[in-house]
Amino acid sequence: MAIRLAIVGCGGMGHRHLRGLAELRAAGISALELVAACDPVEANAASLAGHAEAAFGTRPAVAAGLGDLHDHGVQAIDITSTPRTHHLLAVEALQRGLHVLIEKPLALTVAACRRIGDAAAESPAILSVAENYRRDPMCRLAKALLDSGVIGAPRLVVQHGVGGGDRMAISMWRHRREHGGILLDVGVHFADVLEYLLGRIDTAYAVTRLHEPVRRNPAAGAGGGAAVDPANAYAQWQRATPAAFAATAKDALYGTLTFASGAVGNIIQDHAGHGAGLGGRAVFGSAGSMTLPGDRSGGKITVHYDGGERLEGDALLERVPEFRLDANTAALFGAERLGRYDHPFPVTDAKLLAVEYAELADAIQGGAAPEIGAEQGMRAVASYYALLESAASGVPVRVPDVLDGRVDACQRALNDSLEVTI
Numbered sequence: 001m002a003i004r005l006a007i008v009g010c011g012g013m014g015h016r017h018l019r020g021l022a023e024l025r026a027a028g029i030s031a032l033e034l035v036a037a038c039d040p041v042e043a044n045a046a047s048l049a050g051h052a053e054a055a056f057g058t059r060p061a062v063a064a065g066l067g068d069l070h071d072h073g074v075q076a077i078d079i080t081s082t083p084r085t086h087h088l089l090a091v092e093a094l095q096r097g098l099h100v101l102i103e104k105p106l107a108l109t110v111a112a113c114r115r116i117g118d119a120a121a122e123s124p125a126i127l128s129v130a131e132n133y134r135r136d137p138m139c140r141l142a143k144a145l146l147d148s149g150v151i152g153a154p155r156l157v158v159q160h161g162v163g164g165g166d167r168m169a170i171s172m173w174r175h176r177r178e179h180g181g182i183l184l185d186v187g188v189h190f191a192d193v194l195e196y197l198l199g200r201i202d203t204a205y206a207v208t209r210l211h212e213p214v215r216r217n218p219a220a221g222a223g224g225g226a227a228v229d230p231a232n233a234y235a236q237w238q239r240a241t242p243a244a245f246a247a248t249a250k251d252a253l254y255g256t257l258t259f260a261s262g263a264v265g266n267i268i269q270d271h272a273g274h275g276a277g278l279g280g281r282a283v284f285g286s287a288g289s290m291t292l293p294g295d296r297s298g299g300k301i302t303v304h305y306d307g308g309e310r311l312e313g314d315a316l317l318e319r320v321p322e323f324r325l326d327a328n329t330a331a332l333f334g335a336e337r338l339g340r341y342d343h344p345f346p347v348t349d350a351k352l353l354a355v356e357y358a359e360l361a362d363a364i365q366g367g368a369a370p371e372i373g374a375e376q377g378m379r380a381v382a383s384y385y386a387l388l389e390s391a392a393s394g395v396p397v398r399v400p401d402v403l404d405g406r407v408d409a410c411q412r413a414l415n416d417s418l419e420v421t422i
C-alpha cells in the first residue's frame with residue numbers, strides 16, 4: 001500500500017517536490033500517494049492540487065493546516081514551507097505520529113532545531129531532512145574519491161560564489177532578517193555538503209555585509225522580465241512581488257572554517273556581486289587537487305596532479321572500483337556508476353527530490369534510517385550559524401558552543417520572535 005502523503009507548503013519548492021513525486025512514479029517507484037496539498041494560502045494549495053491532478057489523474061484534497069489532514073488518512077508530510085514555520089509544523093506532525101520529510105534549513109535557529117530533535121526523539125515516526133546537494137551523483141562520486149585518497153589528505157576546501165548584483169534572489173523573504181536571509185538559506189547547503197565531504201566543522205570566523213539594501217525584482221507585474229527562478233517554479237509569485245523592496249538581511253559572507261580533520265575551509269558567499277561572477281568548489285590535498293562541478297549540473301569532476309597530469313569524468317570511476325550509487329539514485333539517474341550526467345536543470349532537480357522521497361518511503365517501510373536526521377540537520381544549521389555568530393561578535397566561534405546555545409547572540413532576536421530557547 002502506498003504511503004499517504006501531504007505536501008505542506010505549496011509555493012515554489014512545494015511545486016518542485018511535486019515534480020519529484022512525478023519523477024518517482026515515472027521511474028516505477030510508487031511508494032507514495034499524494035492525498036493532500038496543505039497551505040494557509042488557499043490559492044497556493046489549489047495550484048499544487050491542480051498540477052497534481054494533471055500529473056497523476058487524481059486531485060489531492062486542499063487543506064489549510066495540519067489539523068485538516070486527519071480526515072484524509074495522511075501518514076507522512078513533506079514540509080516545504082518557509083523556514084520560520086518548520087519547527088512548528090514538524091513538532092506538531094511528529095507528536096501526531098506523522099512521518100516527516102523536511103526541507104532545509106531544518107529550522108530557522110539552533111534552538112528551533114532542538115525542538116524538532118526533541119520531538120523526533122520522542123516519536124516513533126521518521127524524520128528526514130531534504131538536503132539535495134549531497135545526494136547529487138557527482139557529490140557521491142566526489143566523496144568516494146576523497147575517501148579513496150585520490151588527492152591524498154584534504155588540506156583545504158574552497159567554496160566560492162559571487163554574483164546576483166541587486167536582483168531579488170527568488171523571493172522577497174530571502175532578503176528579510178526575520179526569515180534568516182539568503183546567507184542561511186543557501187549557506188546551510190554548503191555547511192551540509194562540506195561536512196559530508198570533509199567531516200565535522202569545528203570552528204568558524206567570518207565577516208558579513210549587507211551590500212544591497214534595496215533589491216530589484218525584474219519579474220514584477222504582468223509584463224515583467226525574468227527573475228532568478230530555479231526550475232521555472234516561481235513566476236506566479238514573482239509577478240506579484242514589488243519591483244523594488246528593502247532588504248534587511250545580510251547578503252555577503254567571507255569566512256574561514258576549520259574541520260576536525262585539520263583541514264581548513266575558505267568560503268565566499270556573496271549574493272550581491274556585480275561584474276564578472278565567480279563560483280566553484282575545490283579541494284586541495286597532500287597529493288593533488290579536485291575541482292567539483294556546480295551542484296546539480298552533472299558536470300565532470302577533475303582531479304589534478306603535480307606536473308599537469310589530470311583525470312576527469314568516467315576515467316575517475318576506475319579509481320573507485322567499489323563505488324555504487326544507492327538503488328534509488330541508480331534507478332532515477334539510469335546507472336549505478338556515473339562520471340557525469342546531462343539533464344536539463346528541472347529534470348535533475350526533480351530526480352534528486354525523488355531520491356529524497358524514495359529514501360523516506362524506504363525508511364517508513366522498514367529500511368535503514370534516513371541519511372540526514374535531526375542531528376545532522378541541526379549540525380548544518382549550527383555550523384553555518386557559527387559563521388554568522390562570529391561575524392556578529394568579531395571573534396572565531398566553536399560549533400559546539402553554537403550547538404549547546406552558549407553562543408547565540410545573532411539568533412536571539414529570531415528565537416524571541418519564534419518563542420524558542422535552548
Ligand SMILES: NC(=O)c1ccc[n+]([C@@H]2O[C@H](COP(=O)([O-])OP(=O)(O)OC[C@H]3O[C@@H](n4cnc5c(N)ncnc54)[C@H](O)[C@@H]3O)[C@@H](O)[C@H]2O)c1
Pocket residue numbers: 008009010011012013014038039040041044080081082083085089103104105130131132170171173185237
Ligand atoms: N533544497 C533546495 O534546493 C531548496 C530550494 C528552494 C527552497 N528550499 C526550501 O524550501 C522551503 C520553501 O521555500 P520556497 O522557495 O518554496 O518558498 P515559497 O515562498 O515559494 O513557498 C513557501 C510556501 O509556504 C507556505 N506557508 C507559509 N506558512 C505555512 C504554514 N504554516 N503551513 C503550510 N504552508 C505555509 C506559503 O504560503 C508558501 O506557499 C524553504 O525552507 C527553502 O529553504 C530548498
